[in-house]
Amino acid sequence: MTQTCDYLILGGGSAGCVIARRLAEKTQGHIIMVEAGKSDEVDPAANDLFLLDDQTADYDWGFLASTLSGRAPELNYSRQKLLGGCANHNDCAFLFPPSSDFDHWASLGAKGWSAADLAPYVARIHKTVNVELAPTHPASRAFIEAGRERGLPEVDFRDAIVPGVGLFPLNARGRRRQSSSIAYLHPLSALPKHLEIWTETFASKILFEGRRAIGAATSRGTVRANRAVVLACGAIQTPQLLMVSGLGPAADLRNHGIPVIADLPGVGRHLLDHVSAPVVWATREPVAPWQVCPFEATMLLKLEDEAPAPDILFHFGLRVREKYGDHPRLAVGVPAVKASPNVARARSEGTVRLASSDMRDKPVIDLNYFSDPDGYDLALLIRAMRFTRELGHTRAMRSLCSAELRPGPEVASDADWQSYIEDVCETVYHPSGTCRMGDPADPKVVCTPDLKLKGLDGLYVADASVFPSMVTVNINATVMTVAEKAADLIV
């Protein structure tokens, strides 16, 4: 069966839901958004802020990633399969990057993406999404006091991304999250007639006539798009879908028997992420339950004087998970808290590669942490880990915690820290950059600054994949900023 529409959006995650709503406002054209997961509205689990704990094959794509190149894939690289995407189970930290990040994008060739260019889109998000400060658990307060003891100011990070300590702004209203699905699309029954959302529908291939994208093969049949096909499957599956459809590094495609439509060497390369490692302390008392999510407090440091913005961001965790988010080797089995600094603008680049030509097979994800040629990521993280350990010696943290459990006092030299970090490094789940936009003359660039696939017609990428470089903070607000602008570029 073939259906026809004007705009076909593949992937109904953080970005897709924003694009669907804004396209529907801007045009009377027929829009279909295809999402593999279920509706987040009919499924009560989707409104639970702790969905990650209830992760099942129904809700998650079940990817594994290698942290260091050559290492076995053992890190649970969770990606949500549900309308609203990863914003269904993320920690709701909602921070807009400092202007230097977007200005850097523009300097890398993404014309039209400077901070001044993006300000109207940030303002639109503020009008649509409720952002409020996390509640303050006593242990989070202790972490904030520890930062103050170390001379940092207490900061409201809704106002500025500057060195300091404070509470995470959350895209939530009380205990109800404000994913882009909830904030932009709910209630689904009231959507305009020209916007159709097909949940539980899997996109397996983009279809072309010559170099023009004309639709996609889906589990509900072929969908033709008269005006545009928009990819918003996230930074892992957007490049995967491009590659199985014949767009990517030609040699890799041929190895899998895929006919090459366009040789785009940058597809699936330049995988960016925020790498971190924790210091874990045993608490003197069991940690009382938190109200909204287990990451309430954060800290931003600027360790390098010449850095344009803070270069380290912390997550202070009210628990140490044994399955998701923490490295399996970190299980401690006693009440504990942890502080995990991450390299804010990490420079290492990983890859997403095909395991086969079938979109249903999981891709091969190599995060390739600490591979940047100058060793910036590792050197900065070691400095941050030393600072983190010192936080444990403050009055505030000593009254909360009895002992450092990980890495423990035997880790002291740079070499000790390196081997600890390499052993337990973990992700903040911010994959991005795998179809980077920029100057079309750069062979590694995949999308032009108008988000079109280089050298093709009718095909756009509009999700975390297009980041030209990593942003300083948690990326969801930036993904939504990309999506807000995308709607203007696509119509």
Ligand SMILES: Cc1cc2nc3c(=O)[nH]c(=O)nc-3n(C[C@H](O)[C@H](O)[C@H](O)COP(=O)(O)OP(=O)(O)OC[C@H]3O[C@@H](n4cnc5c(N)ncnc54)[C@H](O)[C@@H]3O)c2cc1C
């Ligand atoms: C555990 C976790 C915690 C996080 N915490 C935070 C946080 O606190 N703050 C923050 O800013 N960021 C956080 N993030 C990151 C943030 O949520 C993501 O970066 C953001 O949601 C990415 O948006 P996206 O639209 O690019 O992709 P996604 O939100 O992943 O959306 C992609 C969508 O495409 C669908 N899809 C994929 N393939 C297909 C296909 N073949 N056919 C049909 N549909 C398909 C998926 O099911 C999904 O719904 C977290 C992420 C995770 C996983």
